[in-house]
Amino acid sequence: MVIGPSWIGDIMMSQSLYRLLVQLQLGVQIDVMAPPWCCPLLELMPEVNQALSIPIDHGAIALRKRLRLGQALQQNSYQQALVLPNSFKSALVPFFAGICHRTGWRGEMRYGLLNDIRRLDKQAFPLMVQRYAALAFDSYLVQSAVDLPTPLPWPRLTAKAQEINDALNVFLPELERPLIGFCPGAEFGPAKRWPHYHYTVLAEALIHRGYQIALFGSAKNHAVGKTIATALPADQQRYCCNLVGKTTLVQVVNLIAACQGIISNDSGLMHVASALNRPMVALYGPSSPDCTPPLSPKAKVIRLIDGYHKIRKGDDEQGYHYSLIAIQPKQVMSELEKLLTP
Incomplete structure (x- = not known):
C-alpha cells in the first residue's frame, strides 16, 4: 500500500x-x-x-x-x-x-x-x-x-495511438497543422504563471510559422486560456483552441502526446508532458527546478533567478512574479525551435 x-x-x-x-x-x-x-x-x-x-x-x-x-x-x-x-x-x-x-x-x-x-x-x-x-x-x-540505482527509472507514460486519435477527433477534428500545446495554469495562481500576454505573443509567432495551438489546464484556469486566445488577431484565433477546463485528465494526456512541443509553467501538466517525453520548454520563476524539475531529456528549463524564493504574488500586473515577466517570448521560441529541430 x-x-x-x-x-x-x-x-x-x-x-x-x-x-x-x-x-x-x-x-x-x-x-x-x-x-x-x-x-x-x-x-x-x-x-x-x-x-x-x-x-x-x-x-x-x-x-x-x-x-x-x-x-x-x-x-x-x-x-x-x-x-x-x-x-x-x-x-x-x-x-x-x-x-x-x-x-x-x-x-x-x-x-x-x-x-x-x-x-x-x-x-x-x-x-x-x-x-x-x-x-x-x-x-x-x-x-x-x-x-540509489543509476539510472533511476524516471516517470513514463505511454499513450495509445487509437486513444490519441479519439481525443483529437473530439477536440480538434479538423487539425491540419502540427500541434503545439500550452499549459498556462498553475496551482498557486499567477505567482507561478508565465504572463498571459507573453503566451499570446508566442502563440502569434507560432501560428505565423504554421502551427496550431492548443491550451490545456483545469477548469479553474479556463479564464487564463480565454484571455490568451481572444487577445490574438481575429484572423489567427481559429488556430488557437482553448481546451482549458473542457477535457478530462486522461484526454489531456492523449492530447499532450499528440503535440510536437509543449510550453508550460511549473505545474502538474508539466510533469505529465515530461513523462510523455514531449519536447518541452518549462518556465520557472520563484519555484525551483532544483527539487522538482521535468524528468525528461527533451525538456529545457528557463529560469532567470537562482535559489529559493517564497511563492507569493509578484509586484507587477496580475500578480505575476518579476522573474517570469522577464522571460521573453523570443527566448522561449528560440529554445523550442532547438528542441523541434531534428
Whole structure:
C-alpha cells in the first residue's frame, strides 16, 4: 500500500518509486491511495495494481472516516505501507489498517503511526523523486541519492495511438497543422504563471510559422486560456483552441502526446508532458527546478533567478512574479525551435 501525494505533479514523480519496486521485487502488487483527481493518472501506470480514491476532502483530518477506511483495508493483508506525504493525517489509514511495516519520512510528529521512520536530509536527496525512491530500500542501504540505482527509472507514460486519435477527433477534428500545446495554469495562481500576454505573443509567432495551438489546464484556469486566445488577431484565433477546463485528465494526456512541443509553467501538466517525453520548454520563476524539475531529456528549463524564493504574488500586473515577466517570448521560441529541430 502506498499513500500517494495529493497533487498531479507529485503523483507523476511518485511513479519512479513504483517502477523501482517492480524492478526490485518480483511479483509485487502496488495499490496507491490518492485523491480522486489523481487516480486517472495512477490508472495509466502499468506498475500500479489498483488506484484507490480516498473519499475525504483535501486537508480534512476526518478521523472517523480514516478509521473506517483503514478497517475496511485490513482484509487486503498488505505487507508494507509507504507513506509519501509528510502530514500526520496521511499516516493514519495504514495505522488503522494494521499494516505491520509502515515506512515514511519523519514529517509531522508521526512517531507510532510509522514504525519505520526516516529522517530526511534534503541535501542528501535534493530531488523529490529521489526522496520517494529511497523509501523502496531499507534505510541503512540508502543514506543519500548516490546510493540509489543509476539510472533511476524516471516517470513514463505511454499513450495509445487509437486513444490519441479519439481525443483529437473530439477536440480538434479538423487539425491540419502540427500541434503545439500550452499549459498556462498553475496551482498557486499567477505567482507561478508565465504572463498571459507573453503566451499570446508566442502563440502569434507560432501560428505565423504554421502551427496550431492548443491550451490545456483545469477548469479553474479556463479564464487564463480565454484571455490568451481572444487577445490574438481575429484572423489567427481559429488556430488557437482553448481546451482549458473542457477535457478530462486522461484526454489531456492523449492530447499532450499528440503535440510536437509543449510550453508550460511549473505545474502538474508539466510533469505529465515530461513523462510523455514531449519536447518541452518549462518556465520557472520563484519555484525551483532544483527539487522538482521535468524528468525528461527533451525538456529545457528557463529560469532567470537562482535559489529559493517564497511563492507569493509578484509586484507587477496580475500578480505575476518579476522573474517570469522577464522571460521573453523570443527566448522561449528560440529554445523550442532547438528542441523541434531534428
